[in-house]
Amino acid sequence: MPHDLEIIIRNFIVDNFLFSNDQDSLSDKESLLEGGLIDSTGVLELVAFLETEVGIEIADAEIIPENLDSIESIATYAKSKLAQAAA
Amino acid sequence: MCGIAGYFGMPKTSLPDRVLLQRMIGAISHRGPDEQGLHVDGNIGLVHARLSIIDPAAGKQPMCNIDQTVWLIFNGEIFNYIELRRDLIARGYVFRTNSDTEVLLHLYEEKGLDCVEDLNGDFAFVVWDSRRNRLMLARDRMGVRPLHYTYHGGCLYFASEVKALLQVPGVKAELDPIALDQTFTFWFPLAPRTAFKDIFELRPGHILTATPERTSVRAYWRLAYPDANDQGAWAGRSEASIAGELRELLFDATHIRLRSDVPVGAYLSGGLDSSIISAVTKHIKPDRLRTFSVTFESDEFDESSYQQEMVQALGTRHDQIQCRTADIARFFPDVIRHTERPILRTAPAPLFALSDLVHRKGFKVVLTGEGADEVFAGYDIFKEAKLRRFCASQPDSRRRPLLFRRLYPYLPQLKNQSHSYLAAFFGGDGAALDDPLYSHLPRMRTTAGTKVFLSADLRHELADYDALADMRDGLPDDFTRWHPLCQAQYLETTHLLPAYILSSQGDRVSMAHSVEGRYPFLDHRLVEFAARIPPKMKIRALREKHILRESIKDLLPKDIGNRTKQPYRAPDSQCFTGPGAPDYVDNTLSRYEIEDAGYFEADAVQKLKNKCRRSQAVGTRDNMAFVGIVSTQLWHRIFADRAYRIETDISPGEAA
Numbered sequence A: 001m002p003h004d005l006e007i008i009i010r011n012f013i014v015d016n017f018l019f020s021n022d023q024d025s026l027s028d029k030e031s032l033l034e035g036g037l038i039d040s041t042g043v044l045e046l047v048a049f050l051e052t053e054v055g056i057e058i059a060d061a062e063i064i065p066e067n068l069d070s071i072e073s074i075a076t077y078a079k080s081k082l083a084q085a086a087a
Numbered sequence B: 001m002c003g004i005a006g007y008f009g010m011p012k013t014s015l016p017d018r019v020l021l022q023r024m025i026g027a028i029s030h031r032g033p034d035e036q037g038l039h040v041d042g043n044i045g046l047v048h049a050r051l052s053i054i055d056p057a058a059g060k061q062p063m064c065n066i067d068q069t070v071w072l073i074f075n076g077e078i079f080n081y082i083e084l085r086r087d088l089i090a091r092g093y094v095f096r097t098n099s100d101t102e103v104l105l106h107l108y109e110e111k112g113l114d115c116v117e118d119l120n121g122d123f124a125f126v127v128w129d130s131r132r133n134r135l136m137l138a139r140d141r142m143g144v145r146p147l148h149y150t151y152h153g154g155c156l157y158f159a160s161e162v163k164a165l166l167q168v169p170g171v172k173a174e175l176d177p178i179a180l181d182q183t184f185t186f187w188f189p190l191a192p193r194t195a196f197k198d199i200f201e202l203r204p205g206h207i208l209t210a211t212p213e214r215t216s217v218r219a220y221w222r223l224a225y226p227d228a229n230d231q232g233a234w235a236g237r238s239e240a241s242i243a244g245e246l247r248e249l250l251f252d253a254t255h256i257r258l259r260s261d262v263p264v265g266a267y268l269s270g271g272l273d274s275s276i277i278s279a280v281t282k283h284i285k286p287d288r289l290r291t292f293s294v295t296f297e298s299d300e301f302d303e304s305s306y307q308q309e310m311v312q313a314l315g316t317r318h319d320q321i322q323c324r325t326a327d328i329a330r331f332f333p334d335v336i337r338h339t340e341r342p343i344l345r346t347a348p349a350p351l352f353a354l355s356d357l358v359h360r361k362g363f364k365v366v367l368t369g370e371g372a373d374e375v376f377a378g379y380d381i382f383k384e385a386k387l388r389r390f391c392a393s394q395p396d397s398r399r400r401p402l403l404f405r406r407l408y409p410y411l412p413q414l415k416n417q418s419h420s421y422l423a424a425f426f427g428g429d430g431a432a433l434d435d436p437l438y439s440h441l442p443r444m445r446t447t448a449g450t451k452v453f454l455s456a457d458l459r460h461e462l463a464d465y466d467a468l469a470d471m472r473d474g475l476p477d478d479f480t481r482w483h484p485l486c487q488a489q490y491l492e493t494t495h496l497l498p499a500y501i502l503s504s505q506g507d508r509v510s511m512a513h514s515v516e517g518r519y520p521f522l523d524h525r526l527v528e529f530a531a532r533i534p535p536k537m538k539i540r541a542l543r544e545k546h547i548l549r550e551s552i553k554d555l556l557p558k559d560i561g562n563r564t565k566q567p568y569r570a571p572d573s574q575c576f577t578g579p580g581a582p583d584y585v586d587n588t589l590s591r592y593e594i595e596d597a598g599y600f601e602a603d604a605v606q607k608l609k610n611k612c613r614r615s616q617a618v619g620t621r622d623n624m625a626f627v628g629i630v631s632t633q634l635w636h637r638i639f640a641d642r643a644y645r646i647e648t649d650i651s652p653g654e655a656a
Helices: A002-018 A042-054 A071-086 B017-026 B081-090 B100-118 B177-186 B239-256 B272-284 B304-314 B325-339 B348-360 B380-393 B400-407 B419-426 B438-453 B456-462 B467-473 B477-481 B484-501 B503-511 B524-531 B546-551 B584-588 B591-597 B602-614 B620-640
Strands: B002-008 B035-041 B044-050 B070-078 B121-129 B134-139 B148-152 B155-159 B199-201 B206-210 B215-219 B264-267 B290-296 B317-323 B365-367 B516-518
Touching (some): A002 A042, A002 A071, A042 A071, A042 B620, B002 B070, B002 B121, B017 B044, B044 B121, B177 B438, B239 B546, B264 B272, B272 B304, B290 B348, B304 B317, B317 B348, B325 B348, B325 B503, B477 B484, B484 B524, B591 B602
Parallel strands (some): B264 B365, B290 B317, B365 B516
Antiparallel strands (some): B002 B044, B002 B155, B035 B044, B121 B134, B148 B155, B148 B199, B206 B215
């Protein structure tokens, strides 16, 4: 599952913010904010995706760039939320 | 108000000169439905379509001086023509009409190219001076009226709108890739560039002169601010004294814009600026004012409660039109036909509907409040830049998140967003404080995110073109010495204002229905005065347009006088994806049409289309991209795709 999670997140980001077919067009660590890919409204789409497709609940206070600004940080954050829920 | 067109040189076409001119003016006859006139002599052709406003019985154009050596075609208004006329009569000029056109003609005879310096007005005009064998093109300081030109076969062609130039055999409509890059970065091409390759606009505040030997363009006016540390003669001047002088100027600016031989109405958006203009007008002319407004279905955009409050307060006779989401998509192809450029917002469409209402009610002239946000610092972007500078200098301030939330109270999508994300977006942007574009970088960065849709071919053609560097290069030498607020105001006033607000949302959509907008806040005396007002009086803490509010506070209901700026917005992508979206959307965005035009990546466009269809909340960048792509594809279909094979055969009507 954790492996798949990164792929799911990558697919979503590339599909929805890059609109590209090339899944390798974005590196794991690239900042979505600085790349102009996600703006302050676009982040809500990401939150909706994580809540409905990945199945985690995100508190308002957790919507911060530290958790959501790159594929890597999103995956790390989502995994820890899933682990919390399973515990 | 009118349309003008013509040429200088020898047209390389088998069309008779008169037929060429008639076709050119025919393409822009919406600008002047009342009358047409032309003048042809050797290598000069001038043609004019008239919307009669001042001295309807006379004032026919092209107009010439008494010995027929100087010829003039003119679009717009000279608001101080009464004062200029008086001076010219004192200097011995004899007038045949009461028109402002004749004033301009004699003023040119008196002063030559420098005549523009004396004009207070919104104008684009062309003077042919046969004694000097010299052509002059001129455009008003703020860019209210348009004027375009191109060269073909050694001949100079000019016209109010590009579509007149496209009537010239051989002049092609081809999208300029750099213009598209700029549009997808700034919302507009950087003048003199237009969306059309090799077709230019004369920049605001500039004149072009052409003789058979050479052509040159120069500025006769430019916006400038005092050095940040220099208060000059205004040192120690009280706010009350500045507010008093501002009020006098605003009253006079409005007063001379009420000069007309046909009735003048007013747009009433419900915001502060149009309310001020209506209130001042009522003060000057107590008869019952006619006002017009547009309303929306969604509370997110609709301001009708404020409109009604002003209607009650001023006792105006009010008409309104509701612009439904489906209407916007329905009007959109016509809107693009008039804007003649791709646009990233739908906001011109409701204004297109509004000018239609005004026209149907029998009005040709409306006063309107545009310009106040640029001149008196009303836009959020100014406050945002102030906050970003504050945060950049005090990164740990606990006030920081609160300040950002206060900035955008009207955006529902931002309400449930974390402080930290907003602050990261606006505050931790890494923009260098000494970057001349500092104030605008977040907006431009978000907008440039739309460029992910550009096709590989177009990207290849653009290579390493950098639109931001291009804009920086065009800034005046003294720019960096100005106060940061003045720098931001300069960027808005010299770029977005003429290139989008006054054209796509202004002249082009109002003249589509033969309606002339007049802008008291853009009287150059007021603009020059406001440039000297200390920045802290424009934005007091976070209260925008403070000094303007102070100057007229007795004229407005308190609710309106204290109202926070709500930007004029309209629904974007949902107009094209929701129920009731017109058929052309699917065709325009089909893989075939996208690939045929070649500007965008077809796969990416399909993904965006699907996303906008299924998503409730579409982000800013995606909305802009969607509207930008639809409008570019429409632009292509309307202008470029017709292959423009102009018939050289003459129809029976033209031969007559």
